[in-house]
Amino acid sequence: xxxxxxxxxxxxxxxxxxxxxxxxxxxxxxxxxxxxxxxxxxxxxxxxxxxxxxxxxxxxxxxxxxxxxxxxxxxxxxxxxxxxxxxxxxxxxxxxxxxxxxxxxxxxxxxxxxxxxxxxxxxxxxxxxxxxxxxxxxxxxxxxxxxxxxxxxxxxxxxxxxxxxxxxxxxxxxxxxxxxxxxxxxxxxxxxxxxxxxxxxxxxxxxxxxxxxxxxxxxxxxx
Amino acid sequence: xxxxxxxxxxxxxxxxxxxxxxxxxxxxxxxxxxxxxxxxxxxxxxxxxxxxxxxxxxxxxxxxxxxxxxxxxxxxxxxxxxxxxxxxxxxxxxxxxxxxxxxxxxxxxxxxxxxxxxxxxxxxxxxxxxxxxxxxxxxxxxxxxxxxxxxxxxxxxxxxxxxxxxxxxxxxxxxxxxxxxxxxxxxxxxxxxxxxxxxxxxxxxxxxxxxxxxxxxxxxxxxxxxxxxxxxxxxxxxxxxxxxxxxxxxxxxxxxxxxxxxxxxxxxxxxxx
Numbered sequence: 439x440x441x442x443x444x445x446x447x448x449x450x451x452x453x454x455x456x457x458x459x460x461x462x463x464x465x466x467x468x469x470x471x472x473x474x475x476x477x478x479x480x481x482x483x484x485x486x487x488x489x490x491x492x493x494x495x496x497x498x499x500x501x502x503x504x505x506x507x508x509x510x511x512x513x514x515x516x517x518x519x520x521x522x523x524x525x526x527x528x529x530x531x532x533x534x535x536x537x538x539x540x541x542x543x544x545x546x547x548x549x550x551x552x553x554x555x556x557x558x559x560x561x562x563x564x565x566x567x568x569x570x571x572x573x574x575x576x577x578x579x580x581x582x583x584x585x586x587x588x589x590x591x592x593x594x595x596x597x598x599x600x601x602x603x604x605x606x607x608x609x610x611x612x613x614x615x616x617x618x619x620x621x622x623x624x625x626x627x628x629x630x631x632x633x634x635x636x637x638x639x640x641x642x643x644x645x646x647x648x649x650x651x652x653x654x655x656x657x658x659x660x661x
Numbered sequence: 662x663x664x665x666x667x668x669x670x671x672x673x674x675x676x677x678x679x680x681x682x683x684x685x686x687x688x689x690x691x692x693x694x695x696x697x698x699x700x701x702x703x704x705x706x707x708x709x710x711x712x713x714x715x716x717x718x719x720x721x722x723x724x725x726x727x728x729x730x731x732x733x734x735x736x737x738x739x740x741x742x743x744x745x746x747x748x749x750x751x752x753x754x755x756x757x758x759x760x761x762x763x764x765x766x767x768x769x770x771x772x773x774x775x776x777x778x779x780x781x782x783x784x785x786x787x788x789x790x791x792x793x794x795x796x797x798x799x800x801x802x803x804x805x806x807x808x809x810x811x812x813x814x815x816x817x818x819x820x821x822x823x824x825x826x827x828x829x830x831x832x833x834x835x836x837x838x839x840x841x842x843x844x845x846x847x848x849x850x851x852x853x854x855x856x857x858x859x860x861x862x863x864x865x866x867x868x869x870x871x872x873x874x875x876x877x878x879x880x881x882x883x884x885x886x887x888x889x890x891x892x893x894x895x896x897x898x899x900x901x902x903x904x905x906x907x908x909x910x911x912x913x914x915x916x917x918x919x920x921x922x923x924x925x926x927x928x929x930x931x932x933x934x
Contacts, residue, residue, distance in 0.1 A: 447696050452802045454692070458685045459798030465678045466747055467791060470783040472674060477664045481781035482765060489761030489785035497753060501792035509797075509804045511826050515689050517805075521797040522682060524748040527830065529721045535827060536717060536915045537710045545823045546812050549702060552693045556707065557714040559690035564715045565722040566683050566746055572726040573742060584730060590883075590930035591923040592724040597884040598922025599721070600834040601891025602915050606899075607831050611824050618829055622836030627843055635752060637837040644836075645829030652825035653818075661821055 447548070448514060451555075455518030462522050503642045513545065515555030523562040527641060528596060532603050533561045539606065613655055618647045664776035666737025675739040679746050709912055716916040720923060725751060732758060735771045740783060749790045759867030761785040770869030838888045841881040852876040879933035886929050891922030 474480060508526055509517045512534065520530040537557035543549040582588060608615050622644055626632050632640065655661045662670065697707050728751035732741035736758060744754045759769050761782045767774065774782075812819040844855070856874045863870055895918040902910035 448805075451689075451692070452805070454688070455801065456798045458688065459794075462678075462681060462685060462747075463791075463794045463798065465681055466743075466794060467787060469674065469678060469743065470780060470787050473671070473783055474780050476662050476668075476670055477776040477780065478662070479664075479776040479780055481784055482777050485761060485764040485778075486781045486784060488764035489757065489781065490788060492760040492764075493753075493757045493785065493789035497757075497790045498792045501790065501796065504793060505796055505800065506804070507826070507830075509801055510808050511823070511830075514801060514805050515693060517797060517801050519686055519689055521793045522685060522747060524745075525721070525725065525750055527834075528750065529718065529725075531830070532915075533714050533717050537714050540713060540912050541706045541710055544820060546808070546816075546819050548696075549700065552697050552700070552702065553706075553710050555689055555693040556697070556710050559686045559693065560711050560714040561718040562686040563683060563690070564718040565725060566679060566686070568719065568722040569726050569729060569742065569746055570679075572723070573729065573738060584727065587927055587930075589727070590934065591926045592720075592727055594884060594887040594923055594926035595721055595724045595919075596834065597838045597888040598891045598919050598926070600831060600838065601888040601922055602895040602918030604831050604835060604888075605892040605895045606915075607824075607828055611828050614821070614825050615828050615832065618832035619835050622832040623839055626836030626840035632836070633840060634837055637833055640833040640836060641830050644831075644833035645826050648825040648829030648832065649822060652821050656818055656821055 448551070451514045451518075451551075455514065459518055459522065500638055503639070507642045507645050511545065512558070513551040513554040515551060516558040519555070519558050519562055523565065525565070527638065528599070529565070530558050530561055532599055534558050535603065535607075613661060614648055614652045617651045618644050621647055664779065666735075666774055666779060667739065668737075671737070671739035675743040678743060682747060713912050713916070716913060717919070720916075720919055727751075728754065731755070732769065735762065735767065735769050735774055736779070736782065737774075740779070740786070744786055748794050749786075753790055754786060755868075756866055757786045757789045758782055760865075761867075763865065763867040768867040768869045838884050842885060844876075844881040845878050847878060852878065877934065880930075882933055883926060883929045886933075887922045887926050890925040891918045894918040894921045 504526065505521075508520070508531065511531060512520050512526070516530070516534055520526045523530070534554040534557045538545055538550050538553050541549070541553045543553050545554065608619070622640065625640070652661065662668070694707065725745050729738070729741045729745050732744075732754060741754070744758075745751065749757075755769070762768055762771065762778075765778045765781060767778060808819075811822070844852070847855070853876075856876050859874050859876075860870055863874075895914055898910050898914040898917060902908065902914070
């Protein structure tokens with residue numbers, strides 16, 4: 439009985455997620471078309487092609503990698519929300535991870551799925567609201583937020599985020615962590631082309647290395 | 662209709678789309694809360710999840726708001742508002758908008774964007790990252806059921822696999838934090854070359870350079886120092902929580918270490934930047 443109910447919840451998450459996802463996908467993709475109609479203009483085709491060629495190959499490839507990498511980590515509800523609201527690796531996933539850690543639930547359990555969904559939904563709502571509040575206060579806030587001192591703090595969101603998160607997970611998974619962490623340090627330090635903008639592409643590399651290391655350790659009975 | 666990057670009608674349409682985005686989050690929140698009740702998850706745990714997630718989100722959300730401010734110079738408020746409330750990230754939106762503006766002979770600092778130019782940028786920003794939006798509703802169930810099959814086969818491995826994936830992500834960001842550390846030992850000449858390259862790169866992206874970039878050796882230490890401050894604060898809070906048996910310290914440890922880490926960037930930048 440309980441088992442059937444569990445299945446029902448997950449099934450309904452997928453059904454609702456699909457509907458919401460497709461509706462939002464439609465609305466977001468329609469926006470440029472609506473803008474063309476309202477102002478009665480067509481895009482400048484050559485610049486359009488140039489812009490698309492500059493970003494599409496890379497970001498569509500990254501999207502494939504991101505889906506494969508992040509969907510298993512975010513859970514079902516978290517995935518449907520995160521891939522609409524974005525900012526996954528710098529906000530949604532760390533937020534869900536921290537919530538599951540505090541609630542002491544396993545990501546692969548239904549409790550984990552629920553905690554992760556609640557956490558990502560709250561994070562999405564708060565983000566959207568902060569942006570709205572900020573917009574209405576943009577004239578006074580704009581100068582404060584872009585002042586050099588404040589900017590120097592916001593430039594360091596990622597190091598500050600992953601310092602705290604990293605130390606917890608490193609302590610918990612030291613055996614799995616050593617090889618991927620050392621490898622990433624060596625790669626990022628030794629290869630100049632790997633600058634801060636490349637981190638998105640290196641996440642899946644780190645994930646694959648971690649999984650391989652974990653699998654070997656697991657097979658040898660060391661975990 | 663007469664074109665203006667801040668045209669009221671653009672605000673209305675963007676507002677409507679964002680209302681639906683909010684609607685989705687609220688819907689799934691209510692759904693998960695109901696299920697949590699059914700499963701008998703402790704109310705305290707649920708409440709904690711909500712408050713810690715909200716607290717944790719504030720600082721990163723403000724950094725996204727900074728992005729809206731930056732992009733709104735050339736593109737007005739509605740378009741950056743929409744773009745930064747949905748898929749993508751600050752770096753993606755800046756790159757895609759900037760590259761298209763450059764192709765149009767403009768920059769992110771231009772104040773005379775025409776309607777044609779505006780819709781061109783809008784299409785590139787939207788389509789350039791649309792794959793995730795299109796594919797996720799179609800493939801998520803398949804990927805998740807694969808994970809569930811794996812889970813039923815070997816529960817212990819599944820748990821390890823999850824941890825390994827998280828660790829893999831964190832390892833990449835560890836590399837990110839340390840990626841410029843060798844520049845601490847660069848000569849002034851090498852730093853100048855680097856600064857010239859960085860300015861060229863910015864110009865390619867359509868970012869207007871108001872002041873020339875000047876690098877110092879020590880500024881490359883800032884992210885590393887911030888990383889360690891945040892990590893040390895986390896460890897101290899963990900120990901403190903254990904010693905005083907105050908659970909709430911652990912609950913808010915990550916937001917606190919995030920904020921203190923970011924705050925430490927201010928004196929570090931004044932000192933080393």
